[in-house]
Amino acid sequence: MSxxxxxxxxxxxxxxxxxxxxxxxVGAPDMxxxxxxxxxxNPLVDEGSWESIRGDILGDTVPAAAKGxxxxxxxxxxxxxxxxxxxxxxxxxxxxxxxxxxxxxDENPAPVAAELTFGPAMHxxxxxxxxxxxxxxxxxxxxxxxxxxxxxxxxxKASGGCSAPATRDPELALSTMGEIRAKHFAQRxxxxxxxxxxxIMIRHPNYSGxxxxxxxxxxxxxxxVDRIEVLQGDELLFTAEGGISLSENPVIRFAYTDNGSxxxxxxxxxxxxxxxxKVVSKGPAS
Numbered sequence: 001m002s003x004x005x006x007x008x009x010x011x012x013x014x015x016x017x018x019x020x021x022x023x024x025x026v027g028a029p030d031m032x033x034x035x036x037x038x039x040x041x042n043p044l045v046d047e048g049s050w051e052s053i054r055g056d057i058l059g060d061t062v063p064a065a066a067k068g069x070x071x072x073x074x075x076x077x078x079x080x081x082x083x084x085x086x087x088x089x090x091x092x093x094x095x096x097x098x099x100x101x102x103x104x105x106d107e108n109p110a111p112v113a114a115e116l117t118f119g120p121a122m123h124x125x126x127x128x129x130x131x132x133x134x135x136x137x138x139x140x141x142x143x144x145x146x147x148x149x150x151x152x153x154x155x156x157k158a159s160g161g162c163s164a165p166a167t168r169d170p171e172l173a174l175s176t177m178g179e180i181r182a183k184h185f186a187q188r189x190x191x192x193x194x195x196x197x198x199x200i201m202i203r204h205p206n207y208s209g210x211x212x213x214x215x216x217x218x219x220x221x222x223x224x225v226d227r228i229e230v231l232q233g234d235e236l237l238f239t240a241e242g243g244i245s246l247s248e249n250p251v252i253r254f255a256y257t258d259n260g261s262x263x264x265x266x267x268x269x270x271x272x273x274x275x276x277x278k279v280v281s282k283g284p285a286s
Contacts, residue, residue, distance in 0.1 A: 082164040083130045
């Protein structure tokens, strides 16, 4: 089964799964929701490949508009097509819980950028990750809620993200591959002490298969992180099954409800069968 077929099958199955229970970090720096005027600046556009790929991703499912449930924010013009920030957020704890979601970049060679699942502590959802955008494209989120799937997205002007050189020092990239870093951010006084915000980074060149060796000019074989799992204690926070559209050195920033456990466990694996794990102390809540 090809990678595209695998994603199509997995995504159809994901939307058919029984629902599971599934952050809005009020006032959190760098994760503040955009105003309505900003959100309206680059809505999804009608043209593009969506109608030709929608069936492979969703089957006969028709998601409802996600207004008031979940928002995807992305820049209209990306500063760097290889590291485009995408923020997934919900207005607050009364929002419908999201158990899983699919991140799609319509015009990328492999449109499915990530398949995400969320544990209860991730509600309400607030997550930021970085993706590659290969050409002007809609970037959309299809999220599973108790009332069925909903969709939101933005149109992003960027090009060359999937073929941009992944690193200036391939030897260093390979020697540090799999190194995991994690940190927590201090909360503002107004925020609940149970809500925490953290960021993880996994060193990996995430070769897309479309990049050339800068010396030989030969294509570099695809080799990327295809699964990330984060837990607090024994409780799952989220999983991310990614493809070539996740940026080099994947970074995920997220908020969650602290269950009182002492540590986070971060696990990652790549398409070559390598796997890594790191347990990090949460430290005291601020």
